[in-house]
Amino acid sequence: MASKLASDFDEQFLTCPICMLHFRDPRVLPCLHTFCRECLQVWATKQQPLECPTCRTRVSLPDQGVDGLRTNFYVNNLLDFAAVKKGSEPGVPCQVCEGGRDQTKVWCTDCAMLLCESCTAIHRKVPVTSQHELEGREGPDRLQRKRHCHKHKSQELVFFCESCNALVCTACTVVDHRPGKDHNPVEISTVAQRRRETLQGLLEDVHPRLKEMQASVKEVEKKMSNLNPAKEAATDQAKAYFRQLANLLQKREKEILSQIDDQCRADGKALQTKKEAIEFELAGLTSAQTFCQQAVEHGSDVHILEVGNQVQTRVETLLAKQLDLDIESNWSEFQFVENTAVKDFKDEVETLGGLKTDVDVSKCGVVVKPAVQGFQCSASLTTVNKGGHACVTHSRAVTTNMKDPSGESVPTKLQMERGGRWEISYVPMVTGNHRLEVKVNSQEVAGSPFDVTVQDQDTPVLTIGQKGSGVGDLDGPLDVAVDTGGTIVVVEQGNQRVQIFHADSGVCLGGFPVSGEGPYGLGVDSAGAILVTSLGEDCAIRRYSKQGALLNSVQPDCLCPSGAAVLQDGRMVVSDSAQGACLILEHDGSLIRDIGEGYLQFPSSIAVDESRGVIYVTDRFAHKIFAFDLDGNLALSFGRQGENDGEFESPAGVALDPAGNVIAGNAGDGRVQVFEPDGSFVRNVATATGKSARGVAVTPEGLYVAVACYKGHCVELYRYL
Structure with a gap:
């Protein structure tokens, strides 16, 4: 791969993804993406925790920060190779005398500089540089910058101390890494060959995985290429289906409208015939009425006697005639009927058609x-x-x-x-x-x-454990923590052990015994390691892996370490309940400063809001929560002894939600309360079983609060957000 890049590498291998310029002191993150050292330093000041700008993987920087990251020497080689290629072009000056533009240049791998013919000759004569390696226009594999010891600047790194996992020079093997019980310096080539074989084995494992992933990508691309044809086919089928339905509805509409027309014509014809018959009889009766009225009003006696019988007979005949004048009995007004209601049909329409997928x-x-x-x-x-x-x-x-x-x-x-x-x-x-x-x-x-x-809100959504000593049982849980993955970590006083539980199911994922006379507090660092404080004669702060391996033990100058919190950079904050103070410690346990003396009586648990630079400490004897800045100055205190909202009965556990609100648990009465960062009371979360909330923790997304119920021998999860 290197040789291929040597022949056809392009600017993408030399360009930092952040500044888009050629790399300057390229450094490699754990995810194997490379950036300029200065770019990463700026990026780290803007983002906590640090994420890789390319793949967004969370990164834990070494103790030295960005300076502790590995240098990407292959990129340096490519940069050197690019410089050599450029040096072969006409008009490029020597990087020493800035002349010799028309001369052939060579590259000093020790100085990482282009030299003209004159400077090359001098370079070879000067004793200090006479042994430097000078290369012509070679590939990057030949342009390997030499690595020199940080302590002995003139010495090249030629050994590897396997005990210290460090590159060392010849002088180091005499002074700091002398072969023996504690150090084992080996020639670099020997160790490098083993590493190269190991990496080669990894490459062999990578190859089939790459092929599998590439095949998967091709399969996805194939599926993607089928999307539009499938869409077009499904669209055509859907349109045809709904056109048929629309045609059926239109046909039915025409049939109903035709029936309405036919009914209207038939009824109109019948009514017209009815009307004509009634009008004929009406005309006869009207005529007889008029004649009869004229005879009565204007006829003489002789006239009445002459036509009276005739008029009487005519009128009586007309009145006696049976006429069908009942319109309603022969015809009723027609109207359209919704055999299927629109609402019902709407429900049916929603089930018309569908999209068949591969879902089982x-x-x-x-x-x-x-x-x-x-x-x-x-x-x-x-x-x-x-x-x-x-x-x-x-x-x-x-x-x-x-x-x-x-x-x-x-x-x-x-x-x-x-x-x-x-x-x-x-x-x-x-x-x-x-x-x-x-x-x-x-x-x-x-x-x-x-x-x-x-x-209801006061009922736990999950209860973990019961009194006992078996797997998953708990005996006097004193503190609880939640790691970045969301698993729940519990320390027990009775069983003197730590157990880890799944946050969703409460299933025990593992556990291990802890050293020390009296395990008390918990902390989880950014790497997932578990810190356990212990009281008694062998009091210490012990750091364990999740599998229970003791990573290191710190015995600071304190009498009774109880609560513990770990900052992002690895520093620790520990409460000393015996001395009434809190200690800010380096990674190795050395004291940075103590805080709270004169204020604290019996400090218990600690929570740190690094974004605001505030340390919250519960004080069981003072029945308060104190807040200090990282310099040890008192910022505020709140609470007093009592059973009302905002009051405490021996506050023990403390945690912070994603918004910075303070969640505190009372060891005295089990109440779990929420306060704003300034100490203003917000609400009660719940009352723990056994009425003794010794430790509290918040899940990463802030949905749940985990409460260590000391007297209830369990951990309860309550809904929070």
């Missing part, structure tokens, strides 16, 4: 998370294809419906996440059993509808 509804799974009244709660759905793998589908394929105990609907919101995972969120306003219905492609997933028990 029988294999889809739903996980219902603990639900608490008044909080946003959620369940997760994973859509799975027929091959049993999580797969993506369109949002309209998934429908959810929730009912509370009274049958009222609870609004739900569906949010698609990565890889076929969906979050179903809702806010229940009442407690009790709710029913959650989940459908994919109009089919209910297995287990639907799901029973969701909504609890």
